[in-house]
Amino acid sequence: MATKALAAWTVNLTPSSIPASVQQAAKRSLYNYVSCAIGGSNHPTVTKAHDALEPFFGRPTSTLYGSGGKRTDAQHAALLNGPVASALLAYAEYNGSVSGPEILCALTAGIEASCKLGLAVWPEHYDIGWHITSTTGSIGAAVAVGKLMKLSEDQMAHAIGIASVQVVGLREMFGSDTKSFHPGRAAQGGLLAAVLAEKGYTSSESAIEAKRGWANVVAGGGTPQLQKYVGELGQKWEIEANAFKPFPCGIVCHPAIDAAIQLHHEMERKQFSLKQIEKIELVVHPLVIELTSKRKPKDGLEGKFSVFHGVAVGLLYGKAGPAQYADEVVQDSAVVSLRDQVDAESKKSLAADETYLTVYLKGGDKLEKHIQHAVGSLEVPMTHEQLEEKFIDQAALVLGAEGAKRASGLAWKIGEEEDVAAVLTKI
Amino acid sequence: MATKALAAWTVNLTPSSIPASVQQAAKRSLYNYVSCAIGGSNHPTVTKAHDALEPFFGRPTSTLYGSGGKRTDAQHAALLNGPVASALLAYAEYNGSVSGPEILCALTAGIEASCKLGLAVWPEHYDIGWHITSTTGSIGAAVAVGKLMKLSEDQMAHAIGIASVQVVGLREMFGSDTKSFHPGRAAQGGLLAAVLAEKGYTSSESAIEAKRGWANVVAGGGTPQLQKYVGELGQKWEIEANAFKPFPCGIVCHPAIDAAIQLHHEMERKQFSLKQIEKIELVVHPLVIELTSKRKPKDGLEGKFSVFHGVAVGLLYGKAGPAQYADEVVQDSAVVSLRDQVDAESKKSLAADETYLTVYLKGGDKLEKHIQHAVGSLEVPMTHEQLEEKFIDQAALVLGAEGAKRASGLAWKIGEEEDVAAVLTKI
Numbered sequence: 146m147a148t149k150a151l152a153a154w155t156v157n158l159t160p161s162s163i164p165a166s167v168q169q170a171a172k173r174s175l176y177n178y179v180s181c182a183i184g185g186s187n188h189p190t191v192t193k194a195h196d197a198l199e200p201f202f203g204r205p206t207s208t209l210y211g212s213g214g215k216r217t218d219a220q221h222a223a224l225l226n227g228p229v230a231s232a233l234l235a236y237a238e239y240n241g242s243v244s245g246p247e248i249l250c251a252l253t254a255g256i257e258a259s260c261k262l263g264l265a266v267w268p269e270h271y272d273i274g275w276h277i278t279s280t281t282g283s284i285g286a287a288v289a290v291g292k293l294m295k296l297s298e299d300q301m302a303h304a305i306g307i308a309s310v311q312v313v314g315l316r317e318m319f320g321s322d323t324k325s326f327h328p329g330r331a332a333q334g335g336l337l338a339a340v341l342a343e344k345g346y347t348s349s350e351s352a353i354e355a356k357r358g359w360a361n362v363v364a365g366g367g368t369p370q371l372q373k374y375v376g377e378l379g380q381k382w383e384i385e386a387n388a389f390k391p392f393p394c395g396i397v398c399h400p401a402i403d404a405a406i407q408l409h410h411e412m413e414r415k416q417f418s419l420k421q422i423e424k425i426e427l428v429v430h431p432l433v434i435e436l437t438s439k440r441k442p443k444d445g446l447e448g449k450f451s452v453f454h455g456v457a458v459g460l461l462y463g464k465a466g467p468a469q470y471a472d473e474v475v476q477d478s479a480v481v482s483l484r485d486q487v488d489a490e491s492k493k494s495l496a497a498d499e500t501y502l503t504v505y506l507k508g509g510d511k512l513e514k515h516i517q518h519a520v521g522s523l524e525v526p527m528t529h530e531q532l533e534e535k536f537i538d539q540a541a542l543v544l545g546a547e548g549a550k551r552a553s554g555l556a557w558k559i560g561e562e563e564d565v566a567a568v569l570t571k572i
Numbered sequence: 573m574a575t576k577a578l579a580a581w582t583v584n585l586t587p588s589s590i591p592a593s594v595q596q597a598a599k600r601s602l603y604n605y606v607s608c609a610i611g612g613s614n615h616p617t618v619t620k621a622h623d624a625l626e627p628f629f630g631r632p633t634s635t636l637y638g639s640g641g642k643r644t645d646a647q648h649a650a651l652l653n654g655p656v657a658s659a660l661l662a663y664a665e666y667n668g669s670v671s672g673p674e675i676l677c678a679l680t681a682g683i684e685a686s687c688k689l690g691l692a693v694w695p696e697h698y699d700i701g702w703h704i705t706s707t708t709g710s711i712g713a714a715v716a717v718g719k720l721m722k723l724s725e726d727q728m729a730h731a732i733g734i735a736s737v738q739v740v741g742l743r744e745m746f747g748s749d750t751k752s753f754h755p756g757r758a759a760q761g762g763l764l765a766a767v768l769a770e771k772g773y774t775s776s777e778s779a780i781e782a783k784r785g786w787a788n789v790v791a792g793g794g795t796p797q798l799q800k801y802v803g804e805l806g807q808k809w810e811i812e813a814n815a816f817k818p819f820p821c822g823i824v825c826h827p828a829i830d831a832a833i834q835l836h837h838e839m840e841r842k843q844f845s846l847k848q849i850e851k852i853e854l855v856v857h858p859l860v861i862e863l864t865s866k867r868k869p870k871d872g873l874e875g876k877f878s879v880f881h882g883v884a885v886g887l888l889y890g891k892a893g894p895a896q897y898a899d900e901v902v903q904d905s906a907v908v909s910l911r912d913q914v915d916a917e918s919k920k921s922l923a924a925d926e927t928y929l930t931v932y933l934k935g936g937d938k939l940e941k942h943i944q945h946a947v948g949s950l951e952v953p954m955t956h957e958q959l960e961e962k963f964i965d966q967a968a969l970v971l972g973a974e975g976a977k978r979a980s981g982l983a984w985k986i987g988e989e990e991d992v993a994a995v996l997t998k999i
Contacts, residue, residue: 193772315737
């Protein structure tokens with residue numbers, strides 16, 4: 146039931162049937178995706194993968210963002226550019242005649258599909274160790290690409306099925322290159338599923354809900370709530386709940402970083418110096434410690450899994466952008482010593498996105514900050530301007546300031562273009 | 573522990589450290605693989621996938637078996653040619669300078685790795701719904717290709733980790749094209765993992781055994797027995813227990829088919845005609861019914877999941893080769909009516925590979941056959957001659973009788989060649 150219901154809903158979704166607020170959310174999601182794809186493009190995780198895969202590249206149809214116009218085949222572009230949207234854009238360029246509204250509609254369909262399925266198996270699926278972004282992302286990518294291909298309901302059900310057998314991503318890999326591999330491989334797997342289904346490749350029309358189908362197998366001991374969530378398709382739009390990350394690290398660190406940045410500004414206003422700090426006390430939800438407790442991160446990648454590093458750079462620079470996660474910064478002695486001053490305590494009574502940060506100064510002063518919801522959360526969403534600042538901040542490291550501004554202008558307009566491919570090649 | 577132990581064992585395995593009987597088993601496995609890769613090469617499941625993926629093919633370095641010399645990039649060859657060995661041979665051709673003994677050694681390492689891990693999570697892993705061939709196959713393929721690349725122990729551990737996050741294959745897909753996709757995608761995922769690890773791509777050095785690592789996540793509620801099975805590496809060789817399938821259908825059907833073929837010959841000897849059959853009674857283990865109870869298969873693919881079809885062609889033709897699973901045969905009226913005469917009963921008291929088949933004839937005669945272990949089982953292994961007959965039987969449908977004989981001769985010798993690539997291009 147869930148498989149065919151999902152297939153039917155996604156196949157019948159049209160640009161005009163999507164509420165304006167949802168279209169707006171899709172546009173922001175797409176813009177933010179391009180920003181991250183460019184920003185991450187020269188990270189060693191990507192360049193190592195690029196070098197490893199180059200011997201296998203096929204006909205260059207699809208842009209590698211941030212590469213200065215390099216292209217590869219759509220399969221490899223989906224892998225190297227990242228999550229669900231990467232499969233969509235890689236296929237759009239390959240196909241060559243896709244409009245902006247079609248892209249936004251397909252993106253919406255893909256995101257709704259993967260989120261509803263994720264919710265149906267949450268939290269046990271994640272608790273047992275699956276990286277839910279990618280385990281549901283392959284299905285979302287199949288749906289998104291399948292939309293662009295205008296698959297029939299039957300074909301879409303088979304695409305969903307072929308994607309569902311490719312379950313990629315373990316939380317054990319957080320902190321290694323393979324974490325980034327997960328969404329890329331999921332996107333590629335979803336693209337592959339749609340491409341196969343288009344040629345009549347069969348899977349199962351009850352792939353998701355069957356006794357030994359996706360949901361039951363990956364539910365981690367929980368009972369999948371398929372009827373509830375699949376039934377909500379088009380009623381409650383998950384893409385509107387898609388928050389954007391202001392900081393390039395695990396989301397659970399964000400409240401602590403937000404607090405640190407606010408205290409940085411408060412210390413500046415009150416003319417306190419960092420040298421006066423005696424100790425730093427952080428109180429967080431236990432999940433923060435579970436996921437991001439790297440005490441002595443060795444490089445930028447490990448820094449992303451260290452709430453201590455996030456607090457240190459927040460206090461030191463008043464920023465926690467990509468530049469603050471460069472290897473040099475993570476290894477910088479001022480950062481290291483500040484990081485070592487942070488004591489963290491976990492309290493179950495806190496909400497997952499709640500934090501108390503207290504800075505004790507020599508002489509008895511203390512500064513406190515209580516964050517209920519971090520910037521970038523649903524409650525405190527990033528503004529358009531903040532999203533643009535984030536875009537330019539990370540794209541500039543790859544394209545330079547001018548290139549970043551130009552790319553930002555183009556990325557805002559993808560959803561309105563008549564021919565998306567023409568724009569994508571310019572980004 | 574298991575990850576590094578596995579990496580260390582596989583890295584240190586050398587052709588000369590492998591017992592002769594194991595080398596012989598590897599040679600037979602490789603020969604049988606080539607036979608199946610050719611035999612399956614013009615199946616619609618493969619041709620559909622080929623057509624869907626052709627637009628993405630890269631530099632043609634690796635042979636598509638049975639295609640008359642067509643080549644594609646190693647990634648797509650691994651996907652289209654099938655299981656663990658496909659990744660190995662595709663990479664060997666890409667690399668260009670690999671010897672036969674190296675191939676056999678790498679194949680052995682890959683098969684040992686995937687079998688030990690499979691045993692460690694069996695039976696709950698399979699029971700919950702994972703297709704164990706492919707879920708362990710990606711890791712086996714990574715190990716096999718990693719051997720050819722001469723990865724260090726660290727790199728091999730990371731290759732195992734990158735492969736471990738790509739968990740592909742659900743039993744729900746049995747009976748559809750996607751079942752065949754599983755081992756192919758696993759092989760491709762393993763090749764990809766090795767290629768990435770070679771460039772320094774990191775995963776986790778406790779990918780397999782970590783709390784949220786592969787074994788615990790996919791164990792389906794069971795307790796992984798890693799220490800036991802990984803500890804047995806090199807002590808007990810699983811490749812020696814690699815049986816070959818005489819019939820191109822689910823292994824659980826084989827005892828029933830074996831019985832039917834033997835009764836076919838008995839009826840010939842006793843000059844009974846099939847028209848005299850009043851009813852056919854089959855008694856099997858419950859798993860046979862669970863997996864292969866398609867009463868009215870519509871085509872060859874569904875026929876493979878019908879023990880009734882297997883019994884019917886066994887009785888009718890005294891054979892159950894690829895020709896007996898052609899769509900025309902599955903739809904043939906004589907086959908259909910014989911199939912409809914088969915009554916099956918499942919008994920828990922039987923061994924999984926035990927069968928009683930009774931043919932009741934009009935006039936009161938009856939013929940009975942009790943199979944304890946089917947041909948192709950460990951207890952009744954296929955002889956070299958039977959393996960060769962199987963090779964030629966299935967390859968002839970693709971290459972013609974002469975081509976099949978030639979390919980068989982070449983395939984037997986792969987393990988002895990100085991330069992494997994030169995032979996593979998001729999198959």
